[in-house]
Amino acid sequence: MAPAFRAGFVTLLGRPNVGKSTLLNQLLSFKLSIVSPKPQTTRHVIRGVVHGEGYQVVFLDTPGLMRRPMHQLDLRMLQSLQFAAGEADLLLLVVEPKMPGDIEARFMEELRQQEKPVFLVVNKVDTVAKPHLLPVLEEYEKRYPFQELVPISALMGDGVALLLDLVVRRLPEGEALYPPDELTDRSERFLAGEIIREKVYRLYKEEVPHATTVAIETFVEQSSEHGGKDYISAIIYVERDTQRRILIGRGGLALKQVGVEARKDIEEMLGRPVHLEMWVKSASRWRQNPVFLQEMGY
Ligand SMILES: Nc1nc2c(ncn2[C@@H]2O[C@H](COP(=O)(O)OP(=O)(O)OP(=O)(O)O)[C@@H](O)[C@H]2O)c(=O)[nH]1
Ligand SMILES: [Mg+2]
Structure with missing residues (x-):
């Protein structure tokens, strides 16, 4: 047996x-x-x-x-x-x-x-x-x-x-809990937001990473408007305007670096080319805001 x-x-x-x-x-x-x-x-x-x-x-x-x-x-x-x-x-x-x-x-x-x-x-x-x-x-x-x-x-x-x-x-004896090809219950949309957040954790210092959260606004697979690439737009939220300026950096260079690194990893995750756009906004004290946290999936 x-x-x-x-x-x-x-x-x-x-x-x-x-x-x-x-x-x-x-x-x-x-x-x-x-x-x-x-x-x-x-x-x-x-x-x-x-x-x-x-x-x-x-x-x-x-x-x-x-x-x-x-x-x-x-x-x-x-x-x-x-x-x-x-x-x-x-x-x-x-x-x-x-x-x-x-x-x-x-x-x-x-x-x-x-x-x-x-x-x-x-x-x-x-x-x-x-x-x-x-x-x-x-x-x-x-x-x-x-x-x-x-x-x-x-x-x-x-x-x-x-x-x-x-x-x-x-482990207990029992039947499989997930279908045989399933790796996670998280969506590609969620994972794309996480990858952007990871780059912020890696590229910025002090309080900026912890004050950051990412919302994926648009996720269009193989968008005809973007030459067949997936189109992803994201908003990076921070808590204060000073943090917003740090995130964007002089001439937008710092944010550009986030975009370059995040796009590379998102493409690897999806196995498809991606067109990524990002905006930075401040949302005062969002970590204290139950409605905002709920919307962001926390
Ligand atoms: N040298 C060494 N570094 C490791 C090892 N495992 C993880 N790290 C490093 O430790 C750091 C933290 O790793 P994470 O996997 O993010 O740790 P975590 O426990 O998930 O942290 P939180 O999500 O903050 O709770 C990263 O810089 C990793 O590269 C290891 O086996 N050896
Ligand atoms: Mg961890």
């Missing part, structure tokens, strides 16, 4: 910047979730489906947990994270190869409240020598009954296949 099919939801948790989105992308061999060196890059729960022989794993990337919600946007991110954890069959607590800090302690405390299996995933092992890793693993093992402790480098791909293997073994 063939072994039973396994399928389930696996949620990635962890403080900002530990590499959750990098890991999701590595598991999928596809750049689905945006990545940047700045904390709190991910703002939505992003589902990515890994299809394999005899299994299907739905990974949920989540926003990094904040110490204390500062505004409505933070609160919504926190709620979506809690919802994603509630939905999971298995949780992965992703950490850096350092001793647990207060955020990790809080995660472990919250994980104790539920009955689900939890793996510790120690990411970024490419940045430390082995002798530094062992005491970290020992400390975590002492502090929480993890089912597995898995050192990986999401960036290099080291340990990721082993992690997937261990994950699959813990």
Whole structure:
């Protein structure tokens, strides 16, 4: 008799910047979730489906947990994270190869409240020598009954296949949750907006990235008005006029760079040429505005 099919939801948790989105992308061999060196890059729960022989794993990337919600946007991110954890069959607590800090302690405390299996995933092992890793693993093992402790480098791909293997073994038996060719439940429109946001995170400093959100206004596939290219127009919102000027830059050069980099990645995602247009607007205190947040899909 063939072994039973396994399928389930696996949620990635962890403080900002530990590499959750990098890991999701590595598991999928596809750049689905945006990545940047700045904390709190991910703002939505992003589902990515890994299809394999005899299994299907739905990974949920989540926003990094904040110490204390500062505004409505933070609160919504926190709620979506809690919802994603509630939905999971298995949780992965992703950490850096350092001793647990207060955020990790809080995660472990919250994980104790539920009955689900939890793996510790120690990411970024490419940045430390082995002798530094062992005491970290020992400390975590002492502090929480993890089912597995898995050192990986999401960036290099080291340990990721082993992690997937261990994950699959813990999944419940059951039927596939998504159609066989489905990679995510997010639309191309959403992903295009995320790619633009990623470029803002990568190209600007200080408060600008966190004050930015992107709305896709128009998305026309193979537009005859644009020589058969997909036509995408986007509005980049910031909170203040000073931020708007920084985003646009002298002579529009800074915004142009966002456009060049975003278009390249959007074309790669779609597999089609794209004509991209962007406008920058300020929307005062949008992170506090429930109606605006709702409209923007937060
Ligand atoms: N050296 C190294 N860097 C990594 C590794 N994984 C991720 N990074 C880097 O860490 C930074 C943060 O990665 P993300 O994947 O955006 O982290 P995240 O946990 O999703 O962050 P939030 O979305 O803010 O919660 C990026 O600069 C990544 O390139 C790794 O295995 N090794
Ligand atoms: Mg992320």
